[in-house]
Amino acid sequence: MSVRTEQRGESAWLLLAGELDRASASLVEECLAVAQAENDSVTLDFEDVTFMDSSGIDVLVRASKRADNQGGQILVVNSHTHRRVFAICHADFLLDGNAA
Numbered sequence: 001m002s003v004r005t006e007q008r009g010e011s012a013w014l015l016l017a018g019e020l021d022r023a024s025a026s027l028v029e030e031c032l033a034v035a036q037a038e039n040d041s042v043t044l045d046f047e048d049v050t051f052m053d054s055s056g057i058d059v060l061v062r063a064s065k066r067a068d069n070q071g072g073q074i075l076v077v078n079s080h081t082h083r084r085v086f087a088i089c090h091a092d093f094l095l096d097g098n099a100a
Contacts, residue, residue: 057091
């Protein structure tokens with residue numbers, strides 16, 4: 001897993017590539033925590049995520065709870081390959097309805 005961070009306006013974007021699973025979840029969680037400390041809104045781009053398991057969902061839901069407590073938002077875009085995992089885990093509230 002690789003994570004590249006970009007600032008786009010007032011939002012941090014995390015561009016993920018590779019597998020988001022138990023082995024890489026801590027890296028993504030650390031990157032999210034840094035981004036959330038500096039931004040209210042964080043968007044994760046899943047265009048190049050090749051696999052995700054429940055460890056990834058767990059990281060994203062925890063980040064979403066932190067964002068809610070801080071008045072911010074977590075949003076996942078380009079998640080077309082993983083939409084079913086989000087739906088099965090009842091985490092589809094994280095998905096941008098306008099982005100494929």
